[in-house]
Amino acid sequence: xxxxxxxxxxxxxxxxxxxxxxxxxxxxxxxxxxxxxxxxxxxxxxxxxxxxxxxxxxxxxxxxxxxxxxxxxxxxxxxxxxxxxxxxxxxxxxxxxxxxxxxxxxxxxxxxxxxxxxxxxxxxxxxxxxxxxxxxxxxxxxxxx
Amino acid sequence: xxxxxxxxxxxxxxxxxxxxxxxxxxxxxxxxxxxxxxxxxxxxxxxxxxxxxxxxxxxxxxxxxxxxxxxxxxxxxxxxxxxxxxxxxxxxxxxxxxxxxxxxxxxxxxxxxxxxxxxxxxxxxxxxxxxxxxxxxxxxx
Numbered sequence: 298x299x300x301x302x303x304x305x306x307x308x309x310x311x312x313x314x315x316x317x318x319x320x321x322x323x324x325x326x327x328x329x330x331x332x333x334x335x336x337x338x339x340x341x342x343x344x345x346x347x348x349x350x351x352x353x354x355x356x357x358x359x360x361x362x363x364x365x366x367x368x369x370x371x372x373x374x375x376x377x378x379x380x381x382x383x384x385x386x387x388x389x390x391x392x393x394x395x396x397x398x399x400x401x402x403x404x405x406x407x408x409x410x411x412x413x414x415x416x417x418x419x420x421x422x423x424x425x426x427x428x429x430x431x432x433x434x435x436x437x438x439x440x441x442x
Numbered sequence: 443x444x445x446x447x448x449x450x451x452x453x454x455x456x457x458x459x460x461x462x463x464x465x466x467x468x469x470x471x472x473x474x475x476x477x478x479x480x481x482x483x484x485x486x487x488x489x490x491x492x493x494x495x496x497x498x499x500x501x502x503x504x505x506x507x508x509x510x511x512x513x514x515x516x517x518x519x520x521x522x523x524x525x526x527x528x529x530x531x532x533x534x535x536x537x538x539x540x541x542x543x544x545x546x547x548x549x550x551x552x553x554x555x556x557x558x559x560x561x562x563x564x565x566x567x568x569x570x571x572x573x574x575x576x577x578x579x580x581x582x583x
Binding site: 355383385387389399409411414415 | 449450451452455502504507508509511512514515516518519522523555558559560562563564566567570571
């Protein structure tokens with residue numbers, strides 16, 4: 298932690314804590330936790346990661362909800378619905394999906410997928426849509442809980 | 443990177459979109475840059491006609507970021523479909539070249555989009571790793 302108290306580290310941390318409320322960030326990975334991650338914790342940590350997007354004005358709001366059907370819960374599956382209101386990639390994601398491009402700029406999905414991977418979870422985007430012309434909805438299926 | 447004044451996510455994702463093809467070594471970066479410039483140029487006037495107040499060059503303008511991100515993704519996808527196993531890349535201003543050979547692990551062009559997506563997410567998280575491990579965060583869990 299000494300590196301965090303260098304001049305540069307102090308400045309970055311100061312800016313960071315000014316911008317983000319304290320304890321906004323989730324555990325880094327499975328090793329930072331004493332027990333396997335639960336679905337409730339995963340949703341909570343997803344929200345913390347999505348808050349980074351809204352705090353940085355990538356979107357107006359970003360919220361995640363657990364919409365897992367009851368019959369899937371015993372199988373260790375989580376279906377997470379992400380609502381991004383007015384994201385910066387509103388038009389481009391729609392255009393890319395319309396063209397069926399292999400590269401889509403759904404950065405929220407990529408970040409949550411990478412985070413789940415740190416806990417040995419597999420994440421797949423199973424649905425996306427645009428509602429009210431301003432909101433992008435991503436549905437993720439997470440397995441391995 | 444100034445976290446308080448730059449459009450962080452927009453800057454980060456734009457940067458990553460260029461870093462990763464270079465990291466994955468499936469296309470000469472000088473060609474990639476040229477393709478990106480040409481595609482952007484071809485699409486710009488049409489896009490601007492729908493958004494006359496757009497601030498060109500300003501990633502903080504969501505309309506401009508939306509456009510750039512679209513162009514990057516299209517050019518990335520195109521470059522991956524046509525990915526090379528080895529090639530000569532022009533580097534530097536004096537015409538020097540480099541022979542580049544793709545890592546065998548990534549040899550299948552069809553897997554490049556998935557690898558790119560995973561690396562994008564991983565790079566994003568790694569930016570915050572220095573903060574994740576800060577003791578006060580560990581204590582809350």
